[in-house]
Amino acid sequence: GGGYIGNARWQGALLADLLKEAGIQPGATQIVMRDVNGMNLGVATEPVMDGRASLLAVGMNGQPLPQEHGFPVRVVVPGLYGYVSACKWVVDMQLTTFGAFDAYWMQRGWSQQAPIKTESRIDTPKGGTVNGGTVMIAGVAWAQHRGIEAVEVGIDGTWHQAKLAVQDTIDTWRQWYYPWQATAGKHTLQVRATDKTGYTQTSVFHRPEPNGATGYHTVQVTVA
Structure with a gap:
């Protein structure tokens, strides 16, 4: 894990609630998230919508989200590695399919699905x-x-x-x-x-x- 694993309490809004309000069309298998610098990550829609506490986080450990952790808002999806889910400084989301778009790490040979291992x-x-x-x-x-x-x-x-x-x-x-x-x-x-x-x-x-x-x-x- 090194510096890429930590434990924190996140505060924010449930991402699933926002996506339901926006409306998700059938067949949308991927959520592409982009940060303020144009970096993109692609996460499967199903684990975000399956009831786990996936967040648009604005707070960390009872304090405003630190800059290095994605201020003013970042994504946190429990159970998935950050290369698909932990978009910091997020400004945009697009519902699409894995067949239609390969996100940054997919283009470099990393897997589409990224459940955290025991x-x-x-x-x-x-x-x-x-x-x-x-x-x-x-x-x-x-x-x-x-x-x-x-x-x-x-x-x-x-x-x-x-x-x-x-x-x-x-x-x-x-x-x-x-x-x-x-x-x-x-x-x-x-x-x-x-x-x-x-x-x-x-x-x-x-x-x-x-x-x-x-x-x-x-x-x-x-x-x-």
């Missing part, structure tokens, strides 16, 4: 050298629009059940932690999450393109 990461320890004794391994897991059911921590190939913090909603990430009794030597730490549908994230490594990265986040540590 994933997890280790935030601490970061790697390197740690002291022996109790070491808290902790991080976050996410499965937007499904929710996180369980997280496991792998230590040198053996999996252990992590403890979970309360999940705010199925669209927010979930914090987890595991107290490890660390012994001297080199160790490999991994993490995997299971969502509320029963799916456990795959170990198969894949780069982000064309529709999201996969694989276990892995950290190498040496215990002094």
Whole structure:
């Protein structure tokens, strides 16, 4: 996730309500959104209209939307990667079809549909050298629009059940932690999450393109 994942409370108007008022013609499978600079993103109409809290957001964490997050208004669609849904500084929307228009990322080989995958990461320890004794391994897991059911921590190939913090909603990430009794030597730490549908994230490594990265986040540590 790096700098491209975060957790926030958004305030705004439901995008589905606006589109219903404007009128959607049958067969409109894609919403093309454009920002103030002419950048375009294309999102499937169905997930925007299926009842999830897709927003035209004007606020973030109880404050006016910051400039870097799309002031004065941006789109937020839970459960979809931002390359199809997170149009910032949005000024225009067009109802069309996928056959009629290829948005910016589609032209570069990315997928039309972009559901967020069930994933997890280790935030601490970061790697390197740690002291022996109790070491808290902790991080976050996410499965937007499904929710996180369980997280496991792998230590040198053996999996252990992590403890979970309360999940705010199925669209927010979930914090987890595991107290490890660390012994001297080199160790490999991994993490995997299971969502509320029963799916456990795959170990198969894949780069982000064309529709999201996969694989276990892995950290190498040496215990002094």
